[in-house]
Amino acid sequence: MPPIWELIAERETAANAAAEQLREQIAKLTAELALAETELAELAVTRKTLTSLTGEAEAQAAADTTVASAAYQKVLAVLGTATEGMRAKDVCLALGIGVAPKDTEGVRAKLKRLAARQILVETEPGLFALAPAPPSA
Numbered sequence: 001m002p003p004i005w006e007l008i009a010e011r012e013t014a015a016n017a018a019a020e021q022l023r024e025q026i027a028k029l030t031a032e033l034a035l036a037e038t039e040l041a042e043l044a045v046t047r048k049t050l051t052s053l054t055g056e057a058e059a060q061a062a063a064d065t066t067v068a069s070a071a072y073q074k075v076l077a078v079l080g081t082a083t084e085g086m087r088a089k090d091v092c093l094a095l096g097i098g099v100a101p102k103d104t105e106g107v108r109a110k111l112k113r114l115a116a117r118q119i120l121v122e123t124e125p126g127l128f129a130l131a132p133a134p135p136s137a
Contacts, residue, residue, distance in 0.1 A: 067119060075110050076130075079120065085129040 067076075078094040079086060088108035092099050095107075111128045114120040121131045 067114065067117065072110060072114065075107065075114070076119070079128065079130050082129070085123045085127040087126050087128070091128075 088104045091107050092103050097103050115122045120128045
């Protein structure tokens with residue numbers, strides 16, 4: 001049986017190698033993230049420039065990516081079939097997710113964001129429904 005000091009040295013060498021490999025992965029991912037963020041910033045400037053040149057409304061030019069995400073679309077689908085307003089816990093049940101505080105608070109945050117974007121209305125505290133469609137011109 002090797003002395004304890006040798007075992008510790010072996011473990012330390014292995015841990016150092018693993019840490020270095022992770023540092024290299026982090027550096028690579030950080031560089032990739034910087035490139036992606038630069039591209040996003042450039043696209044935002046391009047969108048803004050084209051919007052100002054064409055005179056199109058910003059709302060038409062850019063879709064709200066938050067609302068377009070699958071999680072928000074599921075919430076909207078549930079509320080779209082509801083006959084009356086729903087609470088976060090009701091939405092959780094309809095989505096088949098848990099009703100633990102972490103689940104209901106996550107859904108409640110989504111509902112609040114959708115209400116802030118005027119996609120939903122909060123008819124009373126904690127009770128959400130789809131916002132009425134704007135009248136057509």
